[in-house]
Amino acid sequence: MTARRRKEADGQKLHQSVLLEAAVDLLVNIPDGNYVDCTFGRGGHSRLVLGRLGEHGHLLGIDKDPEAIAFANDLAAEDPRFSVFHGSFAQLAEAADQQGWPMLDGVLMDLGVSSPQLDDAARGFSFMRQGPLDMRMNPEQGMSAAQWLATAEEQEIADVIWRYGEERFSRRIARAVISRRVEEPLETTRDLAELVSSAVPRKEKHKHPATRTFQAIRIFINRELDDLETGLAAAAERLAPGGRLVVISFHSLEDRMVKRFMRDLARGPQLPRGLPVTASDAESDFRLVGKALKADITEVSDNVRARSAVMRVLERRDKQTGEGA
Structure with a gap:
């Protein structure tokens, strides 16, 4: 491990994952399932997911950032249930195919820029720190x-x-x-x-x-909204029955896109009036899980970044068991 990564690991630049417990609680339904953390960062969500998985469960971590991938590779060396894909979550289908996973039991997206990226002046993300004007993930x-x-x-x-x-x-x-x-x-x-x-x-x-x-x-x-549009569609397509897509966004453009995407899928096909169809023909394969969730006062006081966070959850219905109906 490099000196820089040791410094972060020691807590001097530790990233606090927002809505950590709530996100993982809603994500992991099947302990031995296949899951994807689309925005690995420093692995806060991934480590908690692995703690909830059984010995036959698997988790794939995706990230654009080479520094995040270095942390992900360390975790993969520690836990054989964890694998790494260096790229955008817009490549979710490709990443899942590499694992041999036609379907997924859960997908997590924690959007935006992470605290280590903001705190590192050399990355150029923050106007609060003097550094080169880069901004690339x-x-x-x-x-x-x-x-x-x-x-x-x-x-x-x-x-x-x-x-x-x-x-x-x-x-x-x-x-x-x-x-x-x-x-x-x-x-x-x-x-x-x-x-x-x-x-x-x-x-x-x-x-x-x-x-x-x-x-x-x-x-x-970073083509963030383009990647989000592609990633959301790929995640929904890959969800297994009972599988969930959990998305945490931090500004209105992201949240509007996520809200509309999930709402439209949960509504199901919008068929013309008078068309001779059965109820099952008009039923959606998806449902919204609860309402949009925000961080509570305690979390916001501990982590100001949580103030603007909004979490939404979509589930593919399991029509055979009736779950999610």
């Missing part, structure tokens, strides 16, 4: 935020900041980026944070002016 692939901002058209920059950050001053910010890069490139998180602060005429109370812009660029650079 996998720094070994794709274009960094700095590279994109140096080449994108003004309209594209404005569209990204509006679409993924819902920033009403997106056009002002895009114009400022274009003006700035004529003179010198945006290379650090401080460069971008200060530019946004100067471009935004009205500030929100208790929120840094660059919050929405950093969020938007990070989502765009």
Whole structure:
């Protein structure tokens, strides 16, 4: 284990998994089933899942981040029930096929950026820490935020900041980026944070002016919503009867997508009125498990990141046993 990973493992940069117990309680129905943790991070959820599985249960951990994969490989060396896939959860079907799993008993997605990523200035995710303007979940692939901002058209920059950050001053910010890069490139998180602060005429109370812009660029650079759309569809398709999809999201764009996806599946086929069909023809293969769940006051006081977390659960009905009906 590297010195850096030992430092994190010792707790100096320990990631607190949000809604940990609740997520695993709702996820693990079949102790000897096959499960996927789509966002391994530092393994908080995965370790608890393994604690709930029987000796014939299996868990696959997926992550884009090479540092997370290093932690996942350590866990795989400790526990033969755990396997690792380095990639996006948009590749869920491929990852499951590699394990020889046509169906899954549970899939967990803990969305967004993790605390170790935010805390590491070298990753460039946070406007609170001076570092290179990178923002890639996998720094070994794709274009960094700095590279994109140096080449994108003004309209594209404005569209990204509006679409993924819902920033009403997106056009002002895009114009400022274009003006700035004529003179010198945006290379650090401080460069971008200060530019946004100067471009935004009205500030929100208790929120840094660059919050929405950093969020938007990070989502765009990492194709987070595209990956989420693909991953949700793959997870639902692979769920075995009685299997569950558990998703924890941290901002409204993610949660709206998850909510609509699960709601539409639970509704079942929307058939035209008057069509001669039986009740079973119109019945959905899925159901929602409970209502959206948020962290309680105690968890939020211990971990401020939990404040915006929303968890939703979808289950494939087991029509043979009648469970989930």
